[in-house]
Amino acid sequence: MSDAASFPQAARISVRNAQLRGNLRHATRTIRSKRARAVAELADWDRLRAAGAAIKDRTLRHLDQYLEQLEAAVTAAGGTVHWAVDADEANRIVTRLVKATGEKEVVKVKSMATQEIGLNEALAAAGIRAYETDLAELIVQLGADRPSHILVPAIHRNRTEIRDIFRRQMGAWGRPAPEDLSDSPAELAEAARLHLREKFLRAKVAISGANFMVAETGTLVVVESEGNGRMCLTLPQTLISVVGIEKTVPTWRDLEVFLQLLPRSSTAERMNPYTSTWTGTTDGDGPSEFHLVLLDNGRTDTLADQVGRQALRCIRCSACLNVCPVYERAGGHAYGSAYPGPIGAILTPQLRGTASALDASLPYASSLCGACYEVCPVAIDIPEVLVHLRERVAEGGSVTRNGARVTIRPAKGHAAERVAMRAARWAFEHPRALRAGERLAARTRRAHPARLPGEPWSASRDLPVVPPEPFRDWWQRTHGGKEAK
């Protein structure tokens, strides 16, 4: 990844692309107001949010126990559990499992974990074709593109672009799009339905992620809208789920919190159209073979950081993207990983480390306005983690990489520092984005709880979590304003 463009370079390209920026602005504004309404319907939202954060904290603080419990429950229910230390190992395991079935193609339901590890590319290298079945992922895959949003990966494409991609590319992958395909969303969806149905009906192997894994019962949960998830989870004979270890929740009852938080926070719905849960295998219903691949790939390193580990609470709702003034201007691709927006800015540098210019610049891809923290349904204090990671980039220190403690050198005077400075300057030089962010933060700051009830990690430390000062002041104080000029 070291040759990847750094955040400011990539962001500049996006900003120049007026189409992308327009699509993005329209989309994030729409979802933002819808979400506010869906959240306002629940008088106990703050309590659900605190409970969600606390359940995740409980899980993370005893993750070894819960994973062992989960493994035992999945195994007892007829599933097979595999452990993958890193992306390569996960890819090898999945490739081996698919090869063992003798199949040359698999259907996939959107999964950020498999995107993170580059599974499609690994399968392709082994001669296995992976078909993405989520409409947005299909658009991305057919367009030989990269996703730019967690929830709406093709958010950067408008309907005319999508029609052109379908017309041009569908034929090369299977059933072609109708000649006279228009750009109405209904017709586009119909074309995708027909294109993918033949794949679902003949697929023998499916690959999924999961939104939650229940340790006590061994149950996996997939939350979706289109039904492609249901197709993948029920029609094929073999199901392989690749899931980050942090997706665990302790009990069945805990789902009552997350199944309220997630749909309202992500798609702004009371409930998403389809949620599937399964426990191992069921005779005569769904796949007869189920494999669960538990993925570390930097998560245990993240867990070792007492400030940064809260990023592992994330339920991938994407609310923080939709409120982020920097994301709105820069676009998802600028973040250079499967995880764009504020969550990407704190997760990627922890999962991958800050050795590359891009990863070192990510903690600076923010104006620290605090809007992301305000909307986060599991109360991840993203600004706090950003400041913490900036400190680490600037001053170096002790971190865990691949399970071992290492000391990283301060970035001062190094390429990484210069890139980081440019990223900060980039966020800083977009006053329109910044002002919007600061206004939002000013409006919400009073609502920020000083500390969440029952949040043990912050209890043991001094906060100020969100620096009380605005970004400009922070910049002046920590950098003397010199480089910012």
Add this chain to the structure above:
Amino acid sequence: MSSRETVLNRIRRALADVPVTEVPRDVPVDRCYLRRHGERTDEQSAELLAENLADYRAVVHRCTDAELPSRIASLLAAHGSRTVVAPAGAPARWLSESTGVERVPEDVTAHQLDTVDSVLTGCAVAIAETGTVVLDASPDQGRRRITLVPDHHICVVRVPEQVVDSVPEALERLSPQRPLTWISGPSATSDIELDRVEGVHGPRELEVVLVTS
């Protein structure tokens, strides 16, 4: 060392700050959130369910138990259905007035299911606050794929027995051992410019019949 041990050891080292005496319940989880959002009579819950289902573009019908067979017959007729898959445990009387509609057994192949016009099932529980019906693969609901491949799903909900107000109340009634499908309106996507479109892969039409005994 196996990868399993490697990961577990890394976790234990990462959590060196967690006191060895700490057990999970030492990490407090305050469940002071609401069990349901508001107090409702059975009838009010049924109304809210109907309202929220309709809000997500499911078509809702209400009838008495005695009227159910004729109601189902008219829904199938209105849809022009000539074949309907119904699971083994769906009462024969549900289809007793649907003359001219062939009942397809649930164990047909996925390809055959793709040619069936409609599917008729019961449900395990329905959630008023979210407008959700939950299927748990019981005999009157059948295996999961029958409610997925056909384009038209008629789901029978018994009122008030099967209606709960909230997500917490629903989970309590459901068994994690059974494969569950939570359905809130027909299949939809907002992937194209966040414009909601009904029906990508699941049934594009969902009709829910609330039956009062």
